[in-house]
Amino acid sequence: MGSVAATLDYDAQLMVRVKEGDGASFALLLEKHRSSVIYFLYRMVQHQAVAEELAQEVFLRVYRSRATYEPTARFTTWLFRIATHLALNALRDGKNQRAEASLDSETSEFTARQVSDARPSVEQRMLRQAQMDEIRHAIAALPEKQRAAVLMHKYEEMEYSQIAKALNCSESAVKSLLFRAYETLRVRLAHMA
Amino acid sequence: MICPMEKGDPSELLAYSAQQLEGSESLRLRQHVNSCPACREFVSGQEAVWRALDAWEAPAISADFDPRLYRRIAQESSWRERCLHALGPLLVRQGLPIAAAACLIIVAGFVSRQPPNINTAPQKQAAQIENLQPEQVEHVMDDMQMLSDFARAARSDTGEL
Numbered sequence: 001m002g003s004v005a006a007t008l009d010y011d012a013q014l015m016v017r018v019k020e021g022d023g024a025s026f027a028l029l030l031e032k033h034r035s036s037v038i039y040f041l042y043r044m045v046q047h048q049a050v051a052e053e054l055a056q057e058v059f060l061r062v063y064r065s066r067a068t069y070e071p072t073a074r075f076t077t078w079l080f081r082i083a084t085h086l087a088l089n090a091l092r093d094g095k096n097q098r099a100e101a102s103l104d105s106e107t108s109e110f111t112a113r114q115v116s117d118a119r120p121s122v123e124q125r126m127l128r129q130a131q132m133d134e135i136r137h138a139i140a141a142l143p144e145k146q147r148a149a150v151l152m153h154k155y156e157e158m159e160y161s162q163i164a165k166a167l168n169c170s171e172s173a174v175k176s177l178l179f180r181a182y183e184t185l186r187v188r189l190a191h192m193a
Numbered sequence: 194m195i196c197p198m199e200k201g202d203p204s205e206l207l208a209y210s211a212q213q214l215e216g217s218e219s220l221r222l223r224q225h226v227n228s229c230p231a232c233r234e235f236v237s238g239q240e241a242v243w244r245a246l247d248a249w250e251a252p253a254i255s256a257d258f259d260p261r262l263y264r265r266i267a268q269e270s271s272w273r274e275r276c277l278h279a280l281g282p283l284l285v286r287q288g289l290p291i292a293a294a295a296c297l298i299i300v301a302g303f304v305s306r307q308p309p310n311i312n313t314a315p316q317k318q319a320a321q322i323e324n325l326q327p328e329q330v331e332h333v334m335d336d337m338q339m340l341s342d343f344a345r346a347a348r349s350d351t352g353e354l
Contacts, residue, residue, distance in 0.1 A: 030259065030262070034254065034258065034259070035254060038251070038254050038258075039251040042251045042252065043249070043251065048251075048252045052254070052255055052258060055258070056258070056261065056262050056265060059262055060262070060265060060266065060269075063266055064269075131245070131248070132248070132249065134245075135245045135246065135248070135249045136249065138245075139249075154243075154246050155246075160204075175202070175204065178207070179203060182207065182239060182242060185242045185245075186235075186238035186239060186241070186242055187238075189241055189242055189245050190238055190241065192241050192244070192245050
């Protein structure tokens with residue numbers, strides 16, 4: 001047991017403690033991964049309320065699975081496998097219709113934060129808003145699995161092998177997803193260079 | 194070195210453009226990119242993508258995210274707690290088999306969660322229930338302890354807010 005525990009990443013060790021009934025370890029995992037899960041889901045579905053709802057379900061499933069948890073992979077791989085699964089289901093259930101409709105409403109939310117942070121001029125705010133809209137639309141236009149792969153690769157800095165486990169596909173498939181996604185983004189965002 | 198674009202595997206170029214390579218590996222790619230128009234174009238375009246994605250901020254997270262989650266966890270565990278409280282006096286009485294009390298919890302769980310399986314032989318089902326009883330009771334006790342921990346954590350969060 002000692003040698004097995006030594007090879008576990010720290011988060012997996014925490015989850016093993018959750019399995020043993022340590023509620024404080026669950027709180028630590030939540031504190032550490034809350035933001036990254038919500039931000040990932042937000043960028044997937046592009047609707048903050050839906051993202052938080054899905055994130056709640058992610059952590060609920062982590063909690064429910066504690067009795068049968070086995071550290072066969074890195075904790076973050078498992079966590080994002082759950083998150084990706086829920087996001088893809090949500091998108092296929094048609095919630096993306098709500099997300100696309102909300103892209104315009106999200107801009108006002110973003111603008112408000114920027115104004116309070118740096119007080120740019122009106123022209124700068126409008127330019128930045130237009131750029132953010134373009135980025136969000138470019139990501140939203142990617143096929144769902146390409147989108148998930150890009151978000152995990154870029155924002156979570158996950159390795160190809162981890163993304164493959166999260167998406168339940170091969171490493172070569174992940175590379176293919178990423179290369180095609182980035183090629184699309186390079187073309188679409190080339191004028192922002 | 195073999196040109197990544199000719200090889201059809203731009204993994205190295207992705208890592209290089211994200212400044213994830215170090216030392217001799219980075220130097221090797223830099224020298225190649227400087228002499229290869231296709232790779233130079235790839236890196237330039239990819240750097241623009243990284244900058245754009247870096248600039249994409251997510252909205253702030255709701256302040257009540259954690260308390261809401263803990264409430265949902267508590268709600269899920271409350272049905273088990275009600276069953277346990279109802280059977281509490283029986284459980285503390287010496288001599289009363291824990292198996293019988295947990296049997297009631299399991300039956301309640303089956304009734305509330307699953308449709309009746311009329312194809313299962315009664316004797317086989319009873320044997321399975323007896324085998325599960327101690328673990329189920331243990332899980333219920335664990336849930337009560339974790340609820341206590343969550344309540345402390347939720348109060349702590351509320352206090353910080």
